[in-house]
Amino acid sequence: MAEEKKKQVDVTANLVPIFIMGKKYEVPGSLTIQKAMEYAGYLLVRGCGCRGGICGACGTIYRFPNDHKLHFGLACQTVVEPNMYLTQLPFFPANKSTYDLEKLNTETDQIAKIYPEVYKCMGCNACTQSCPMDIEVMEYMAAAISGDVEKAAELSFDCVMCGLCTSRCPAEEQQYNVAILARRLYGKYMLPKAEHLEERVKQVNEGRYEVMLKELMKADKNELKRRYVEEREMEPDMADEMWEPKDKRYL
Ligand code: SF4
Numbered sequence: 001m002a003e004e005k006k007k008q009v010d011v012t013a014n015l016v017p018i019f020i021m022g023k024k025y026e027v028p029g030s031l032t033i034q035k036a037m038e039y040a041g042y043l044l045v046r047g048c049g050c051r052g053g054i055c056g057a058c059g060t061i062y063r064f065p066n067d068h069k070l071h072f073g074l075a076c077q078t079v080v081e082p083n084m085y086l087t088q089l090p091f092f093p094a095n096k097s098t099y100d101l102e103k104l105n106t107e108t109d110q111i112a113k114i115y116p117e118v119y120k121c122m123g124c125n126a127c128t129q130s131c132p133m134d135i136e137v138m139e140y141m142a143a144a145i146s147g148d149v150e151k152a153a154e155l156s157f158d159c160v161m162c163g164l165c166t167s168r169c170p171a172e173e174q175q176y177n178v179a180i181l182a183r184r185l186y187g188k189y190m191l192p193k194a195e196h197l198e199e200r201v202k203q204v205n206e207g208r209y210e211v212m213l214k215e216l217m218k219a220d221k222n223e224l225k226r227r228y229v230e231e232r233e234m235e236p237d238m239a240d241e242m243w244e245p246k247d248k249r250y251l
């Protein structure tokens with residue numbers, strides 16, 4: 001207990017001022033923006049999902065005093081800095097076309113037919129500069145415009161759909177929706193089919209997991225707790241890629 005108290009004192013020893021939507025807070029300087037907001041009393045319902053840099057829900061924009069430059073980051077990945085003025089942008093509206101992937105192909109005009117506004121891109125690079133994942137957004141847009149599906153898909157592979165690029169675009173593009181279309185086309189029509197995935201889909205369709213799921217649905221809280229906390233076999237932190245659990249019934 002004494003040890004825990006000591007740790008708490010250590011965490012709060014280095015408080016730094018930050019400004020969340022214009023209001024000043026003193027927060028521990030070692031926290032991410034997301035944890036600092038919670039420390040300051042915010043209950044994060046929107047603007048927070050995976051907490052691991054994957055879901056793109058926590059897009060954040062910030063500036064420092066006497067500095068014209070805008071900075072962009074994911075709140076769950078970016079550590080606070082003294083005097084950052086920040087606001088979150090958990091969602092930014094973007095045109096999202098509907099299409100039937102089965103009826104598309106990889107011809108060069110395919111993306112532009114669905115998102116004709118790609119031709120309005122003026123090559124300003126504001127999108128690349130705002131991407132918290134350091135993606136060459138302007139480059140993948142250029143690839144999409146020229147119909148190079150493979151290049152657009154590969155360049156945009158790390159996109160977390162945060163929408164920050166879209167918020168900055170003077171041509172009102174929706175880069176991340178263009179990018180996901182490219183990746184869908186690439187995955188469906190250009191990459192070889194993943195045989196193990198097909199096999200797993202077949203197993204699911206044949207009901208391989210039905211019994212297990214029904215068991216879990218019937219279990220009460222204590223039973224779920226026992227299975228999850230006491231019995232669950234977890235992959236070790238340093239497991240090699242061939243690691244498998246001992247219980248292979250549901251593999
Ligand atoms: S490309 Fe755009 S939507 Fe994707 S991660 Fe970068 S800024 Fe976010």
Ligand code: SF4
Binds near residue numbers: 170
């Ligand atoms: S911000 Fe918009 S206009 Fe500028 S390069 Fe990116 S997509 Fe093109």
Ligand code: FES
Binds near residue numbers: 048049053057160
């Ligand atoms: S909460 Fe998912 S990326 Fe930050």
